[in-house]
Amino acid sequence: MAENQKQNYLTHPKGIMSWLLTLDHKRIGLMYLFGGIIFFFLGGVLALGMRLELAAPGNDFMSNETYNNVYTLHGAIMIFLFIIPAIPGALGNMLLPLMLGAKDVAFPRLNLASFYIYTLGALFVVYTIIAGGVDTGWTFYTPYSTTSTSNVIPMTMGIFIIGFSSILTGLNFIATIHKMRIPGLTWYKLPLFVWALYGTSLVQITATPVIAITMVLLILERLLGIGIFDPALGGDPVLYQHFFWFYSHPAVYIMILPAFGIISEIIPVHSRKKIWGYKFIAFSTLSIAFIGFLVWGHHMFTSGQSVFSQIVFSFITYFVGIPTGVKIFSWILTMYKGQVSFTPPMLYALSFLFLFTIGGLTGIFLGAVALDIHLHDTYFVVAHFHYVMQGGTIIAFLGGLHHWWPKTMGAMYNQTVASICCLGVFLGFNGTFFPQFLLGLRGMPRRYATYDPQYAELHNYSSFWSGILGLSIFIAIMNLLWSLRKSNKLDPGTNPWGAMTLEWTHTSSPPHPHNFEEEPVLEHGPYDYDKVIVEPTFKK
């Protein structure tokens, strides 16, 4: 037994090939994490480069052309190479089979194939960077993208390829959730992270093919001159935006739904209280996934689409607020009268609640046609989607990383450093992006390297705090890696937070190569803090 306990997926089997050709979902998850963090770092460096340029009004540091390349690459890398794959690819792969009591995902070989398809797509993006970048913005709007001389084709090809990785992961997760649950683990006993992954996977397989088609049409138009989007060839440029946002708006939910799932796990565990409104949270996930398909035109209020569709899109957009509000209130009520402990994952979850709510509420501003026409393409929009994407998804991702790190790596990080970093991220984030709401309201347009001196003070402030934000995230990740050093390794035990889901209660930390030494038997629901007492195995 003691020998068996030492065996874990990190050390067994050994050798580089055992990693590169692994079919183990946990190792594939770690490889995604590794890839994701590299691109997160790259995207972050580009962001800090932009903030450096914007610290003062003139072209102090980069030319307009360079700036165009930098913001395009920042957006494309962060979205397609980090945020979309990070949570499902890394945390989802790592945790889904563990949460279901399964040995692996339904199709382990397909899972490895997804990772390599992601890598291949990433290589195209890296090639684009080396070949001189691309300057269209991450949305590749026509007609500029069909005439720009920058590397549009390799970049869009990369996104086309990464899309397949996303589709295959979604397919794999759906099959796994349907078929690989242990007996007794019915739909309403699933952890909410699993529901979130299910909703995400549905969106991935239904929306992603459309971005693939869009990219192919764009490439065909550039290469063969077929008139689809370019008016000079008889096409309709607004049609491109319909195609693009039919994927990219649901993609916002591919990014945020798994984050909701993470928060639904962290809050009950660290409040030691049963989740409030389990079914409401579960079904709000599915309804967000569905409503997300009906609102894409709110990105196009100034594109020249018909006034009738503007009204329809604006009206439907408000429906998204309902299921999202349901979730926020459920999380708050979960904490009410709970034993809230301010551990690093919980601090991230609390930051999420605050930041995502600001992101969501400013989305309501932008969903109103009349207001959007004033705010479109200003820093208000930049601030809004950063509050959602970074304040929402990336904060939740960092929270999830801190929550499951002891489980996946078998080491506990320095919690004081982690908490200080979380505070740094929170302050740095607000310091960076809140002034951008004000800049946008005052008319500062996005995507310019220079600006009128009247905006200098707010830009300066934003740039200063972006440094704090970058540094805090960097130290937070270093703190996690530092915990792996043999000399200061703290053993978290199997269940450091006293959680109730199977990955905590029935596996060692790090888990056994086959996940469970014997098939787990379900003894209680995922959040039954009112019925069962589970003691944390780690005391600070």
Add this chain to the structure above:
Amino acid sequence: MSEHHITPLKTYLVIAGALFCLTAITVWVSYFDFGSLNIIIAMGVATFKATLVALFFMHLLWDDKKNLTMFIMSLMFLGIFITITLLDTGFRGGVNPEVEYPINKRAAFYDSLPLTDTHGNPVDEHGTDSHEGDEDHH
């Protein structure tokens, strides 16, 4: 698990025959001009053929109905995409008639076609039509 269905060869051949007949119909109807019904007829025949393939060759008729549900869901999303996009292209002139017909009517591609005004009506070459943009076109 449900029992695996084995389709007799005869069924496949009948369906294949039907598909060939429908292809012939597609070609045959292309010789007649039904006006705005042209596209509806062509798409109708194609949709019927695709349905036959999905039901018989892809076994959706006998499979677990969950698979059929998934398949129909994908069609539903396609429907959403096309319908809502038509809310844009079909109503562009609602407030400003100038944008009713998209800019592509002025594209180089249309140079070989007879000149029309923004409502698609033919315009005399030397122009009694007073629409501004058409002058640029000459």
